[in-house]
Amino acid sequence: MFKDFKSLLNINWIYFFLLLIIFWIGEINLYSAAGGKLDPWAIDQLKRFIYFLPIVFFVLLLQPKFIFNIAELILIAVILGLLITLLFGYTGMGAKRWIRVGGLNLQVSEFAKISLVIFMAKYFHKLNAQKTIGIMRATIPLFVSLALFLLVAVQPDLGTALIVLILGLVAIFYAGIKLIYPFLSFIAIVLISPFLWNLLKPYQQNRIKIFLNPDLDPLGQGYHIIQSKIAIGSGGLNGNGFLEGSQSSLDFLPEKETDFVFAIFSEQFGFSGSLLLILIFLIFFLIPVFKTFKLTQVFSKIMLFILSFKIFLEFLINVSMTIGLVPVVGVALPFMSYGGSSLLSNMIICALLMNLMSVEEKKRMFS
Amino acid sequence: MEKNKTSQDSIKIFNRRSFIITFIGLIISLIIAIRLFSLQIINNSFYKKKSVENKVSIKSTPPLRGDIFDNQKNLVAANSSFYEFAIYKNLNKFFLKEVNQLNSLIDLDLNIPNISKQLQSFNSYIPFILSRANWEQIVKFEKNKFLFTSIKIIESKKRYYPYKNLSQIIGYIGKSSDSSELYPQGIFHLEKTFDDHLRGKPGKIFNEVNSRGKIIREIAIEEPIKGKSLNLTINLKLQNFAQSILPSSNKGSIVVLNRSDGSILSMNSNPTYDAQLFEDRNNDAINSFFNDSDKPLLNRAFNGFYPPGSVFKPVPALLGLKKNILNENTEIICNGFTSLADRNYYCWKKGGHGRVDLKKAIKESCDCYFYELAKQINIDDLSDFANSLGLNMIYNIGLSNAQKGLIPNKKWKKTYLDQGWYQGETLISCIGQGYNLTSPLQLANLYSALINGGKFPYPRLVKEEPITYLGEELNPKHQKVILNALKAAVQEPSGTAYKLNIENPSFVKIGGKTGTSQVVRIKEEDREDDLYKTKETEDRFKDHSVFVGYAPIEDPKYIASVIIENGGSGSAVAAPIAHKVLNFAYQENV
Numbered sequence: 001m002f003k004d005f006k007s008l009l010n011i012n013w014i015y016f017f018l019l020l021i022i023f024w025i026g027e028i029n030l031y032s033a034a035g036g037k038l039d040p041w042a043i044d045q046l047k048r049f050i051y052f053l054p055i056v057f058f059v060l061l062l063q064p065k066f067i068f069n070i071a072e073l074i075l076i077a078v079i080l081g082l083l084i085t086l087l088f089g090y091t092g093m094g095a096k097r098w099i100r101v102g103g104l105n106l107q108v109s110e111f112a113k114i115s116l117v118i119f120m121a122k123y124f125h126k127l128n129a130q131k132t133i134g135i136m137r138a139t140i141p142l143f144v145s146l147a148l149f150l151l152v153a154v155q156p157d158l159g160t161a162l163i164v165l166i167l168g169l170v171a172i173f174y175a176g177i178k179l180i181y182p183f184l185s186f187i188a189i190v191l192i193s194p195f196l197w198n199l200l201k202p203y204q205q206n207r208i209k210i211f212l213n214p215d216l217d218p219l220g221q222g223y224h225i226i227q228s229k230i231a232i233g234s235g236g237l238n239g240n241g242f243l244e245g246s247q248s249s250l251d252f253l254p255e256k257e258t259d260f261v262f263a264i265f266s267e268q269f270g271f272s273g274s275l276l277l278i279l280i281f282l283i284f285f286l287i288p289v290f291k292t293f294k295l296t297q298v299f300s301k302i303m304l305f306i307l308s309f310k311i312f313l314e315f316l317i318n319v320s321m322t323i324g325l326v327p328v329v330g331v332a333l334p335f336m337s338y339g340g341s342s343l344l345s346n347m348i349i350c351a352l353l354m355n356l357m358s359v360e361e362k363k364r365m366f367s
Numbered sequence: 368m369e370k371n372k373t374s375q376d377s378i379k380i381f382n383r384r385s386f387i388i389t390f391i392g393l394i395i396s397l398i399i400a401i402r403l404f405s406l407q408i409i410n411n412s413f414y415k416k417k418s419v420e421n422k423v424s425i426k427s428t429p430p431l432r433g434d435i436f437d438n439q440k441n442l443v444a445a446n447s448s449f450y451e452f453a454i455y456k457n458l459n460k461f462f463l464k465e466v467n468q469l470n471s472l473i474d475l476d477l478n479i480p481n482i483s484k485q486l487q488s489f490n491s492y493i494p495f496i497l498s499r500a501n502w503e504q505i506v507k508f509e510k511n512k513f514l515f516t517s518i519k520i521i522e523s524k525k526r527y528y529p530y531k532n533l534s535q536i537i538g539y540i541g542k543s544s545d546s547s548e549l550y551p552q553g554i555f556h557l558e559k560t561f562d563d564h565l566r567g568k569p570g571k572i573f574n575e576v577n578s579r580g581k582i583i584r585e586i587a588i589e590e591p592i593k594g595k596s597l598n599l600t601i602n603l604k605l606q607n608f609a610q611s612i613l614p615s616s617n618k619g620s621i622v623v624l625n626r627s628d629g630s631i632l633s634m635n636s637n638p639t640y641d642a643q644l645f646e647d648r649n650n651d652a653i654n655s656f657f658n659d660s661d662k663p664l665l666n667r668a669f670n671g672f673y674p675p676g677s678v679f680k681p682v683p684a685l686l687g688l689k690k691n692i693l694n695e696n697t698e699i700i701c702n703g704f705t706s707l708a709d710r711n712y713y714c715w716k717k718g719g720h721g722r723v724d725l726k727k728a729i730k731e732s733c734d735c736y737f738y739e740l741a742k743q744i745n746i747d748d749l750s751d752f753a754n755s756l757g758l759n760m761i762y763n764i765g766l767s768n769a770q771k772g773l774i775p776n777k778k779w780k781k782t783y784l785d786q787g788w789y790q791g792e793t794l795i796s797c798i799g800q801g802y803n804l805t806s807p808l809q810l811a812n813l814y815s816a817l818i819n820g821g822k823f824p825y826p827r828l829v830k831e832e833p834i835t836y837l838g839e840e841l842n843p844k845h846q847k848v849i850l851n852a853l854k855a856a857v858q859e860p861s862g863t864a865y866k867l868n869i870e871n872p873s874f875v876k877i878g879g880k881t882g883t884s885q886v887v888r889i890k891e892e893d894r895e896d897d898l899y900k901t902k903e904t905e906d907r908f909k910d911h912s913v914f915v916g917y918a919p920i921e922d923p924k925y926i927a928s929v930i931i932e933n934g935g936s937g938s939a940v941a942a943p944i945a946h947k948v949l950n951f952a953y954q955e956n957v
Contacts, residue, residue: 129377170388176380230421233406233414246422250577271407278396289389293382301381309388316395323402 002061010358011060015287019335019350022280023049026261026336028242033257033264036243041257041338048340052347059351064359067352068299068366071115071122075144078115081108082151095155098341107341109152109160113167113310114345114352116148120168121302124175125366128298132178141172159329163314170313171306175298211327227252228260228322231267232274239270257338259330262322278319281334285312288353299366300356307349423586424576429550430567431524433594435537435557437603438630438830438957444537444558447527450505450520453494456486459517466497469518472511473504494521526551526646532610534642535666536601536634536828538767541645554645556666557597557828560765564831567594598830600630602957609948613637614940619931620667621948624811626917626926628834629824631764632957633948634808636667669764672772672804673930676882677732677863678915679753679799681817681849683740684725686752688845692743695848698724701735705794712738712794715883729852730862732881734798741797746788749796750776755839757812757823758805764828772809775802800885810915811928812837814879817853818923820846854878854920864914864942871943874950878923879916881938884930886910909933914941918949925952 030041081099085108089096098105120141127137145168153161173182197205214222214229231247234240245267247253256264266274288308292301311334318333320326332342359365406414435444452469456462463483470477475498482497489495500508500520508520526540538556550569553562570591574582609621613635620636640663644652656663665671687693703719704711714720714734720727728736753759759774773779775796777788795801805813808826815823821841824834856862856879863881867874886908912934917923927945934940951957 131376132380174381174384174388176377176384227421229406230414230417232403233410234418235407236411236415237408247418250422250575250583252421252578266403266407271403274403274407275400278400282393282396285392286389289385292385296378298377298381301378305381305385305388309392312392316392316399319399320395320402323399323406325399325402 001063001066003063005061007358008057008060011354012287012291012357015284015350015354015357018280018284018287022284022335025265025277025280026333029261029265029336030257030338032243032245032268033248033261035249045338045343048343049347052344055344056347056351059348060355062355064300064356065366067118068122068125071118074115075119078108078112079148079151081106082112082148084108086151086154089155095157097155097157104340107160107339109155109157109164110341110345111348112148112152112160112164114307114349116145116164116168117171117303117306117310119144120171120175120306121299122366124171124302125297125299127175129176132176133172134178135181138172138175138177138181141168141175145169145172157330159317159331162329163310163317163331166313167306167310170309171302174305175302208327211324214324224254224260224328225322225324227254228263229324231260231263232323235267235270235274237271239266239268239273242268244268258332259318259328259337260322261333261336261338262319265336266322281312281315285309288357291357295361296363297361297366300359300361304353304356307353311346311349422575422577424574424582426572426574427549428570428572428591429524430569430591431593432526432540432567433565434596435565436596436598437601437606438599438632439603440598441603443528443530443533443599443601443603445527445529446524448522449525450500450522452497452500452504452508452518453521454486454497454518455494456489456517462486462517465515465518468514469497469508472514473507475504494519528642528646530603530606531641531643532606532635532639533601534640535636535664535669536599536766537642539642539645555642555664556767557599557765559767561597561829565594565597568592600625600632600827600830601634602632602952602955604955605948605952605957606633606635608951609633609635610637610639612944612947614931614934614944617931617934617940618661618667619929619934619941620671620807621927621929621944622668622807622811623948623952624808624815624826624926624928626815626818626923627824629815629826630830631808631826631828632925632952634666634668634828636665636669636671638663640664666766667930667932668807668928669762669766670768670770670806671930672770672806673884673911673913673932674801674803675799675805675810676884676911676913677734677799678810678813678880678882678913679803679805680729680732680737680797680880681853682753682756682758682813683737683744683749683797684729684849684852685756685817685841685845686744686749687740688725688848689752689842690744690748693725693740695725698722699736699739701733703735705735705738707738707742707791707794708789710791712791714738725848726852726855729849729880730855730859732856732863737797738794741794742790744793744797746793746796747776747778749793750774750779753813756816756821757838758809760809762808762812762826764808764826765832766828770806772806773802773804799882807928807930810913811926814915814917814926814928817841817846817849818917818926850878853880856880857916858920863938864916866938867942867946871946871950874946875918875953876920877916877918877946877949878920879914879942879945881936881942882913882915883936884911884913886933909935912936912940914938914945916942916945916949918953925949927952 027042027046030045031038034041085096085099090098097107123141145165149161149165152164210216210222214225216222218226231253245264247267248256248264253260253263285308288304292304295301314331314334317331321328332339334346431446434442437443454462477498486495505520536556538558539554540551540558541554543552553559571589573586575584575586576582613619618637622634623632625632638661640656701714701720701723703717704713720731720733723733723736753774759771761769761771763769780786780788792801796803812826816838822836822838825837857864857867857877864879912931915928917926927949929941929945931940
């Protein structure tokens with residue numbers, strides 16, 4: 001079940017330090033979001049990071065084979081967790097998203113993403129496909145993805161649910177589904193979207209309209225995005241400087257410590273700082289991706305690629321949200337948004353990635 | 368071997384797909400970078416401005432309105448402080464409870480249902496005025512201050528008008544009809560005309576606020592600039608005196624003019640209103656002003672238009688001299704009436720004046736003399752000439768609703784009555800009746816023109832206005848003839864105003880002309896029957912009493928124009944008032 005302790009030395013140190021750098025930027029950002037105080041967010045997030053470190057070590061030490069073996073168990077546990085959330089969950093901000101586990105409010109949907117990827121990786125590994133995959137062989141992954149999507153979407157948590165769905169679809173695509181299917185689905189979506197529009201409730205239509213033009217409701221639903229754009233736009237080339245973001249310090253930016261941390265960052269560090277952050281996340285994404293090219297085991301490839309992609313995807317969606325490129329759907333910025341479940345799940349993902357990257361590949365290692 | 372080939376193929380597919388996904392990820396990153404470039408570099412200044420607007424709230428502070436002084440630097444319109452109970456909705460959720468509490472504690476007699484209705488839609492951050500607070504109420508409130516969190520006492524500035532009899536000159540201020548205008552502006556008369564001059568510039572307080580509008584710190588203050596003060600030509604002493612001698616039983620007005628620079632030294636109109644009530648927002652009183660049939664808002668000296676009566680006679684006389692229709696020695700015989708086209712035109716004196724020359728005609732106000740003159744006068748000439756002497760024109764002296772009155776001509780009659788002109792109407796015009804309408808101020812200007820030899824100074828209420836001149840030069844000989852006659856009317860026995868000399872021999876010597884402004888046209892047949900007499904006895908049909916005089920007689924400085932509505936003949940009522948006011952002006956050397 002466990003690897004040798006010494007194997008810890010074989011991890012990809014560059015990746016590890018990059019992780020620390022991103023977390024450290026996040027800490028600085030939370031510190032500035034509180035107006036130059038560690039309280040309440042920065043210190044909390046740091047404590048969580050330290051609490052979670054044992055879990056990271058635990059995951060790092062797991063044998064990949066063990067993870068492979070318990071893939072279905074993890075999936076079942078997560079589905080149970082989601083059902084428990086729906087039935088007994090703790091309600092906050094109009095949605096049932098949390099359950100209490102050992103003094104922590106846990107957002108099971110965050111782990112749905114990991115469990116889905118592990119399940120997919122095992123499924124396609126065992127499929128042992130020779131070439132591209134037909135629709136029949138993608139049915140089970142598709143079904144599991146949709147099931148998780150629905151379980152999360154009814155909470156309701158559309159942002160997380162969409163990430164789950166995208167990860168499932170990208171995994172199927174990555175695993176080699178015939179290109180005709182994504183192509184056909186794309187056309188189908190385009191064709192039925194007018195009907196979907198009519199199926200949406202008026203408030204949902206409204207939300208999309210406000211996304212397209214936030215000025216329709218500048219003090220209501222458009223407020224977040226308008227204030228976020230003001231914060232980012234006022235940053236300029238080099239930003240207003242550390243702790244000099246007035247949008248943040250004067251509380252104009254709502255949810256600045258969670259969904260809109262990027263606006264805080266960008267207001268202070270400007271265009272150049274933002275580009276640097278994009279570059280860091282891009283490298284952080286590409287390190288495991290490059291590793292996949294050297295691997296032959298399908299399980300490892302899918303795990304590395306899709307989990308790494310998950311962090312990058314959330315980064316892209318979150319930033320796009322704050323700059324008005326996509327509607328505000330509630331996706332956290334990895335390692336930078338304040339919040340325990342997101343931090344824990346991303347730390348586990350990075351642990352899994354470092355674990356798999358450090359393993360010397362053997363044939364039949366998962367059989 | 369088989370196995371190996373398979374995994375080779377599938378690895379190729381994986382790698383190809385990972386390129387595609389990574390490529391899409393890169394494209395999205397690029398789009399984000401472009402978007403950031405657009406927000407942060409291209410539109411940076413726009414968002415920077417928005418950010419500043421977000422955090423800086425500019426609070427406007429009211430400027431003090433400029434003071435208004437009389438010609439002796441007495442304050443006649445100023446600013447005074449007063450206190451009000453105001454409620455800030457944002458300070459306490461249960462503000463309505465506090466209003467009730469305040470109401471019962473201090474006996475404010477507030478209309479609670481009405482107030483709560485108004486408060487519902489009221490901005491939380493702006494004080495809502497509940498009521499005025501007098502000194503006792505303030506003391507009571509301060510003792511119980513701990514009970515109230517949302518109610519405060521605020522100090523405000525209010526316009527203060529100490530002299531009611533200047534209301535028809537100064538006017539009043541009020542809420543602007545332009546809703547973007549924060550502060551009151553002049554609504555009427557000088558307050559309106561000189562609003563820009565008096566208004567001042569609001570100050571600004573720049574505050575840094577957070578998203579809930581809470582002030583974090585004060586960034587800068589721009590002090591408000593008080594409006595410039597305005598100096599009236601009015602002499603307060605004379606104004607008060609003139610008001611005191613206006614009979615309270617009759618409507619009427621007095622205007623006193625300095626003939627050398629056009630300064631209006633006093634201008635009174637009775638009844639008047641109290642501009643302070645507008646500032647106190649006493650709506651009942653304000654409505655009663657507007658609905659009062661006596662029209663207290665009407666400045667009768669400026670905007671009261673009446674037939675001038677005999678006061679007008681110097682105008683046709685001068686025109687006759689100018690046109691060589693007559694000279695100072697031209698005589699007629701007055702039998703009490705004259706005829707034109709089968710109609711009789713009567714002199715005011717039954718039985719007539721006998722032999723009358725020009726001087727006597729003016730001195731004794733013989734109507735027949737002017738009827739005879741009128742037979743040779745073209746009404747258009749008379750109208751134009753009267754205009755050059757200051758009648759039939761608008762005087763922009765800063766008062767609202769300026770009107771020009773009327774000296775009729777043929778074109779006017781054609782336009783407004785769609786009738787041709789009859790020479791008989793010229794006869795009536797020449798004695799100042801008929802269609803003629805003049806204001807007391809216009810008549811004062813007419814006499815200013817006579818005394819100044821034709822060119823006379825434009826009347827002014829405000830010292831800041833430059834002195835300008837109007838009119839055409841008169842022939843000095845003609846002027847002398849007229850002034851002699853006007854002097855004789857007061858100073859010589861049988862002059863229409865001779866009794867002024869007898870009643871008040873110690874007063875300054877004046878010249879002038881009486882007039883009787885007919886309210887009802889008296890038809891010739893009415894003169895003989897009883898109807899005329901009943902008309903005369905009923906007050907509202909009584910003629911208006913008119914007098915225009917000037918003093919001192921040797922070197923005139925002051926001109927007084929008086930009208931007393933329904934006062935009867937000019938000699939009886941208006942003339943003594945004019946004499947008193949001229950004497951006062953002269954004695955006090957205003």
